[in-house]
Amino acid sequence: RKQATEYSTSSSDDEFESKPSLTHKAKRTLRRRRKLEKETKQLIKQEELKRLHKAQAVQRQLEELEERQRALEIFGVKLERELRGESDSGAKDETQMLHEWFELVLERNKLMRYESELLIIAQELELEDHQSRLEQKLREKMAIDGKSK
DSSP: OOHHHHHHHHHHHHHHHHHHHHHHHHHHHHHHOOOOOHHHHHHHHHHHHHHHHHHHHHHHHHHHHHHHHHHHHHHHHHHHHHHOOOOOOSOOOOOHHHHHHHHHHHHHHHHHHHHHHHHHHHHHHHHHHHHHHHHHHHHHHHHSSSSTT
């Protein structure tokens, strides 16, 4: 009986020794997969933060641009009144006022183009964010086992 027990023990030991190597490979593969997933999540998080910072910068620039446009509008209204003779300040020459008015119009057009560029950048950031979310959903769907699919 003792010999039979030793024989069966040694036989089960061989089976046990071969299973850990498979289990070890599976664990190693699982660790690699988890590490890769973690790195991917970190990269996604970094990209999101970059987009967030860029979006915040664009928002600040749009606010500053709005302030500059308001200031130009106020100055433009004042200048137009002077040109029409509605204002009491007759000290300025009409040609000088026209020159200032044209410079004002050029500055306003430049600000409007800049605003358009900023809005395009903001839309681009929005699309990049949407793409990132779609890619994340796709990764989640692809991670589902074949049986569950």
